[in-house]
Amino acid sequence: MFRRKKQKQTLRQREYSLDDGIPAVQDLFIPDGLEEEKDYLYLGPSRYCRIFAISKWPRDVYVGWLDEIFSVGNVDLAVHVRPVPDRKVVNDLTGKVVSAQSQWIVEKNRGSIMRLPELENIIRDLETIREAIQCNRDRMFNVTVLIAVHGTNEEDLNARCDRVEDILARRATEVRALTFRQVEALKSILPAGNLCVHGRGTFRNLTLGGTATVLPVSSAVLSHPTGVFLGFTTANSPVFFDPFIGPPWLPNQHITVFGYPGSGKSVTLKVLCGRISLVGVRVIIFDLEGEYREALKNLYDGEIIPVVAGVPAGMNPLEMEVERDPETKKEYININDKVADVRALVATIVRGFANRPLEPEEIAVLEEAVRELYAERGITSDPASLYEPGGKKLPExxxxxxxxxxxxxxxxxxxxxxxxxxxxxxxCLILKPFLRGNSLGMFDCETSKDLTAPVVVFDLSRIRDDFTKLYAMFVVLTWAWHKFALRHTGKKMVVIDEAWMFVKWPDSAQFLETLARRGRKHDTGLVIASQYVEEFLAREEGRTVINGCATNILLGQNPTVVDQVVEVFKLPKGMGERLQTFTDGRCIIKTGGKNLQEMGGNIAEMQVSVLPYEMPFVRTGGKGEPQ
Structure with missing residues (x-):
């Protein structure tokens, strides 16, 4: 008797504690109110909902084929899976096989051959599934997929519903709004495990593999079998990325990284550079703000080469290096490419100083002068022409x-x-400040530097004005390309932070595009990073550079340019809203090039993960968080 009274007292106390403010589980998802219209629900202030059921399925499905609908925003997906008894499945499939075979015989006897191939495919598919189930290699399920779209008002709700239907239409999939059944549909999407929607057109029979494809796994295509760990998707799936993996995953190894200040761009670049260097990829980095010193000192095995205005840098832009043909493996001297590099450099100088392009007469004379300089030294396409015979006395x-x-x-x-x-x-007057002894004469010197370290950082943080930075980056990139990309074998990566400077003028932008094209043949990836994506979007040359990169990492974007970003990068419209809210390394990663969107699964939302030992050396915000 005493034990029963104690139990009743405990129950009364528990009831009192619930009434005292501790919420029940149901309170977490029960709406403020409910008013049912013919094809949508009103759930409270600024809360509208319309629920669809997939009524027509595509013939072929793949893992993650429904993931793109989440890019619309405010979308819930409910999947109800019910196993079907094997005996019933085998009997039904046998009946369908007999029916299809009978129809095939009828069509053949009529002399009508139009439907014979279609019937043969149906018979073959049915027999394959029946055999798999009879041999216990597969199972059959009844699958109901409900898609709930939420909006702040009717206009917003209709716009989001249109986007969802457009995405599914590209996948040969049709959905139906559950007219006059929205309340039953709402009960079916709540996390209670109840299915209150039944009837024809609301479910589909799927095998075990087909059922698995309905589950949202955003990183199924993004994660490569090789590569480095970058972070986790919204589905908490790890993303491993290998820029050099090649087709069919990636057509090239080039990457773009765009994000406004504070979005995590610098931390993302430092993490990427550090981890790919650990797997044998040689890296050179252009550091305009001195942000890589701590990372290089504590994480990378490399060296820093400072570039200071007016101080000889030990890099000669006219230095000639041996180039190796990637197909024939034959070594040669590419004078034509060197002439093109010098022409692009001088054109950029003239554009920056005189605000005009090179005139045709100047281009002709410049090319003639460069060729004469090499000819006077006996330099031809033969690698041996770079050297003089031995036995001579050295200056020292x-x-x-x-x-x-x-x-x-x-x-x-x-x-x-x-x-x-x-x-x-x-x-000649324009080129005079760039000669030795003048303020921009740091590259009028012989080469004394060498790129032997696994990671090399060119520190340009002591250069203040934008044009001098562009000139220094242009010369160093040209010099490093010949000393690094064309000379060394193996996988290499060139990271250009704040690359927006290159697209300010057509000549330097075209030079960047040329490097991307040439780098693909020499196992050299180009990482184009910038805070100002608008500089790329506003110019045709900048868009060309973007289109030439197979991987795009998009961090937080300003509202003024987000619509252009969605258009140029071929993103679903709903991702524009997400991009405006991203901070601290959250990003959208898109792989496969702009023309592979139809394949599905090549876009995912990801959180870049910084490991504890990396955090003190890669953070730039000063608070221990990625910035």
Whole structure:
């Protein structure tokens, strides 16, 4: 008797505690109110809902084929799976096989051959499924998929519903709004496990594999069998990324990373560079703000090469290197490409200083002068022409046994050669500040640097004005491309932070596009990163650079450009709203190129994960969080 009284007292106390403010589980998903219209529900202030059921399914489905509907925003997916007894499945399939075979015989006897291939496919599919179930290799399920779309008002609700229907229409899938059955549908999508919607057109028989494809797994296509760990998708699935994996995953190894200040762009780049260097990829980084010093010192095995205005940098833009043909493996000297690089460099200088392009006469004279400089030194397409015979006395004393590398022409040599040409007074005047001893003469020198470390950071943080930074980046990139990308074998990555400077002028933007095209042949990936995506979107050259990159990482974007971002990157419209809310390394990663969207599964929302030992050296916000 005493034990019973104690139990009753405990129950009364529990009831009192619930009434005292502790919510029940049902309170977490019960709406504020409920008013049913013919094809939507009113659930409270600024809460409208319409529920669809998939009525027509595509013939072929794949893992993650429904994931894109979540990009619309405010979309819930409820999947009800009910097993069907094997005996009933086998009997029904046998009846369908007999019916299809009978129809095939009738059509053949009539002499009508139009439907015979279709009937043969149906018979073959049915027999394959029946055999798999009879041998206990597969199961059959009744699957009901309900899609609930939410909006703040009727207009917003209708717009989101249109987007969902458009996405599914591209996959040969039809949905029906459950007219006059919205309340039963609402009960079916609540997390109570109840299915209150029945009837023809609300379910589909699927095998075990087909049922698995209905579950939302965003990273199914994004995660590569090789590569480095980047983070987790919204489904908490890990994302492993290998930019060099090649087709069919990626057509090229180039990457774009765009995000406004504070979105996590710098942290994402540092994490990516550090991890891919650990798997044997050689990396060079252009650091405009001095952000990579701590990461290089504590995480990377590399070196820093500072570039200071007016101080010889030890890099000669006219330096010539041996290039290896990726197909024939034959070594040669590519004078034509070097002439094109020098022409692009001078064109960028003239554009920045005189605000005009190179004139046709200047282009012709410039190309002639560059070729003459190499011809005077006996440099041809033969790699041996870079060296003089051994046995000669060296400037520092002693004699060389092997070949001695010839002295390469410098900018001062080019300037002197141009002065000998007619109608080059203006061009020579523009180039004068870039000669040795002047404020921009840091590259009028012989090469004394070498790129042997696994990770090399070019620190340009001491250069203040934008044009000098662009000029320094242009020269260093040209020099490093020949010393690094074309000289060394194996996988390589060139990271250009704040690459928006290159697309300000057509000549430098075209140069960037050329490097991307040439890098694909030499196992060199190009990472284009910038805070100002609008600089790329506003110019055709910038869009061309974006379209040439197979992987796009989009962090938080400003509301003023988000619509353009969605259009250029071929994103679903609903992702524009998500991009405006991203911070601290949350991003959208899109792989496969702009023309592969129809394949599905190549877009996912991801959170870049920074490991505890990385955090002190990659953070830039000063609060221990990715910025």
């Amino acid at each position: 004393g002693g004699f060389a046994i092997g070949g001695v590398r010839k002295r390469m022409p410098m900018l001062s040599d080019l300037h002197a050669k141009l002065q000998e040409k007619p109608a080059t007074e203006k061009l």
